Amino acid sequence: MSKIMVLTSGTSGIGKSIALKLLKESHDDNDKLIINYFEEDQMVEMSAELSETDRNEVSFVYADLSTYEGLEGFVSDILAISDKIDWLICNTGIGTYKKFDEYDYELFDRILRTNLSIPTFMIQKLKPHFNQYGKIILMGSLAGKLPYSSSLVYSVSKAGVHHLAQCLMKEFDGTYVSINAIAPSFVQTPWQKGRSEESYERINKKINLHRFAESDEIAKLVYDTLTNDFINGTLLEITGGYDYF
Ligand SMILES: NC(=O)c1ccc[n+]([C@@H]2O[C@H](COP(=O)([O-])OP(=O)(O)OC[C@H]3O[C@@H](n4cnc5c(N)ncnc54)[C@H](OP(=O)(O)O)[C@@H]3O)[C@@H](O)[C@H]2O)c1
Known part of the structure; x- marks a missing residue:
């Protein structure tokens, strides 16, 4: 059976690895x-890396998913x-990584909106189309499971994301649509640039395997979850076994 797959922020880091895994497994x-892409350069670079077959399977769609207008445009482009x-x-x-005392309302609101509110309303709008x-x-x-001292707002937003998966499961009752959240610890992606x-x-030292994950290890878990109906x-x-010591 053919599939229509939608991936946000799929031209960098974990998202790009997920995209490549989906294409590899697509037969x-x-x-x-x-x-979805945000920075055009990233999309152009990734598009150039794809085989012709893969490029024919992909539609790259621009959207700024930190705004409600961007979400609305993305959903209508999908449909x-x-x-x-x-x-x-x-x-x-x-x-x-700003300290809590330096937060202003707009910063807090933008991170919660991008990480939590926009995915919530994306799912609401797409629900009838699954x-x-x-x-x-x-x-x-x-960081959504443990209080993350480096970024309070990120930690809170990801805790919300985890709970959202469980709450939405109930909203999808009767549709046989499954919803899950994935919680990586530290992954080697552009997110880490600048880390000393x-x-x-x-x-x-806190990870039992003593290294960051590679993004294709996260992509494999995403794919395994997508293909397991239970x-x-x-x-x-x-x-990798965090907080081992
Ligand atoms: N790396 C880690 O250690 C780690 C650990 C746990 C969870 N995560 C989560 O994994 C996900 C991917 O992160 P990553 O590590 O792969 O980092 P990344 O390479 O920096 O990816 C972040 C992605 O978000 C996109 N983005 C930023 N602002 C956007 C906007 N306004 N609209 C649409 N897209 C936007 C970026 O697009 P452009 O590149 O086009 O700007 C990029 O594709 C995130 O949800 C992150 O919280 C990461």
Whole structure:
């Protein structure tokens, strides 16, 4: 059976690895992968890296998913491509390392909106368009399970994302659409640019495998979850064994 797949922020880091995994595992000529991008350069670079077959399967769609208008435009672009969807992966996430005392309301609101409110309303708008046995994955974080001293607002937003997966499971009751959240600990992506050697060493000491995850390890868990019909309403942690010591 062919699939219509939608992925947000799919041209960088974890999102790009998810996109490449979905394309690698796609064996039906009618499969379609709709990838949201934000920075055009990233999209152009990724598009150039794809084989012709993969490029034919992908529709790159611009959207600023930190705004409600961006969300509305993205949803109408998706529905112009297909009225039905099978898989939705909400991967967009932003953060700040500003200290709590330096927060202003706009910063807090933008991070909560991008990480939590926009995915919530994206799912609300797309809900009537899911095929039976559809799948939704929300990108959470270990920072949503443990109070994350480096970023209060990010931690709170990701805790909301985890709970959203469980609450939405109830909203989808009767549709046979599954929804899960994935919580990675530390992943080697552009998100980490600027991290000092001292910071890597300090964090690696707390991880049983003593390294950050590669983004394709997260993509594999996403794919395994999408293809398992009995995983539902769950938070899947992928941490390498955090806080071992
Ligand atoms: N890296 C980690 O250690 C880690 C750990 C746990 C969870 N996560 C989560 O994993 C997800 C992906 O992060 P990543 O590590 O892959 O970092 P990343 O490479 O920096 O990816 C962040 C993505 O968000 C996109 N983005 C930023 N602002 C946007 C906006 N206004 N509208 C649409 N897209 C926007 C970026 O697009 P452009 O590149 O086009 O700007 C980029 O594709 C996030 O939800 C993050 O919270 C990451």
